[in-house]
Amino acid sequence: MTDPGSINASEIATAVRNGHSAVETVDRCLDAIAARDDELHAFLHVDADAARAAAAAIDERVAAGDDPGALAGVPVALKDNLCVRGAPTTCGSRILEGWRPPYTATVVDRVLAAGAVPIGKTNLDEFAMGSSTENSAFGPTRNPHDPARVPGGSSGGSAAAIAAGFVPLALGSDTGGSIRQPASLCGVVGAKPTYGAVSRHGLIAFASSLDQIGPLAGDVGDAALLLDVISGHDPLDSTSIPDGIPSVSAVLDEGVEGIRVGVVSELTDAEGVQAEVGEAVESAAIALQKAGATVGPVSIPAAVHGLAAYYLIAPAEASSNLARYDGVRYGLRVDADDVATMNARTRASGFGAEVKRRIMLGTYALSAGYYDAYYGQAQRVRTLLIRDFESAYESFDVLLAPTSPTTAFELGAKTADPLAMYLSDVCTILANLAGHPAMSLPFGTGEGGLPIGVQVFAQPLREPEMFRTARVIEESAP
């Protein structure tokens, strides 16, 4: 474990539980960050002293004969939309600059209880709105595979931190693909669990019927390890599934014998999907077939309306959620003589262009006269989509598709055209609209050595089949 690029969470946890120094592991991560994060900007805040102190406490517990847990001494990066009591939490926005939350997100408490060591907060598109991390108010993150290119978004900092070998594990959030698309562009593993599988208490809200927290990791096994730690019921989140989801680590190596894999035609053959990306999905399907799965094409007809429905529902919910940034209770205030002007100036000054655009889109879609034509119609499309998935799952256990239609694009390539940027999410948003689990994992590289990701979808609560499938794809990846 001398190469920081090869750090693996389960190996670190095993070593630390056997007496290997957690402080040494943390120092290695901090050194890697110091060496390259000026260039990449994966992190918004790194608290080296706190990380070393937490690691030293883990070492003391091991020395005292205590078992710190499944993530003993494992450095974890946290997307900066997760609240940590007393620590800067910006959500990539000027409006929350300097704010320190008075409470800690449940997922953070869970990784701490498993012995993990939080290293810092990672960069993101402001309020998780974006597909490139270029919408961060604090400057973009760059892709470790080619710093002229974006890491994807909105969890671009978390994905880049793993791809650069800074940390073995990171937490992200996924509203329309914000874990899976950056995982794809950075060549790492990212999973969006079933809606309700992971508590969102302490996650700063974007679109509440779509948001879900999930793991990013260097391989499928580490992603499974982190998902098992963070999933489970939380009384502080009323959308938390009472019985949780089954363990994924326990079944990881059970293979795909007898599993029926459907390749989603609408996504694999869609306009705008790079040839090399479509070919990777076909190769992954062949690999699954060789491993004992049955493979066939499947159609999700409503998928063609998914993007338009998503870009009505997500902004509508965001416009409501972001009403709380009013300059009264926390964050930025730009003063004025009356409260309405104070609200409007504060929000104009504190929000960036993409956040304003989404608030405008959402407010328009919900405004009198348009509510049913736009928001109501989008919710009906959501029903159609769920029905299409249900019908696909009568014949198949998991579905296969590209994650992102393209490999990583250059910084600035899509910033002038919001619709072109939104198309980055065309293959991922379906899982959020349906509430189903989906994950991305690397499958070879394309032109310029850029990583290609393939995506596995499963039915609600069927993360075990999804991870088993991903594991087999990973083993046969070029």
Place this chain on the structure above:
Amino acid sequence: MSAPGSKRRAEITAGDVEHVARLARLALTPDEVDRFTAQLASIFENADAVAALDLDDVPPTAHPLSLSNVFRADEPRPGLSRDEVLAAAPAAEEGWFRVPRILEEP
């Protein structure tokens, strides 16, 4: 409900954008009004395909979970500390959030 196609909205104008910005409490610059007028028009052109679908017999999905009425025991429990919360506010006074005038002078 009306037939598909009749749900199409009128063209988005700068006046619409200014109205929506007032509803959303966003003080936009004239440049932003121009830019958002063009961008909203192009994005909603895309959304019109959804608006035009005949889905009158399809129920809406507001939420992917079938959970409803999640209750907890109604027992007192500690909340956030008032002082800590007010310390994060832009302005506070005597245990309250302080804001500029809301009502006009009589």
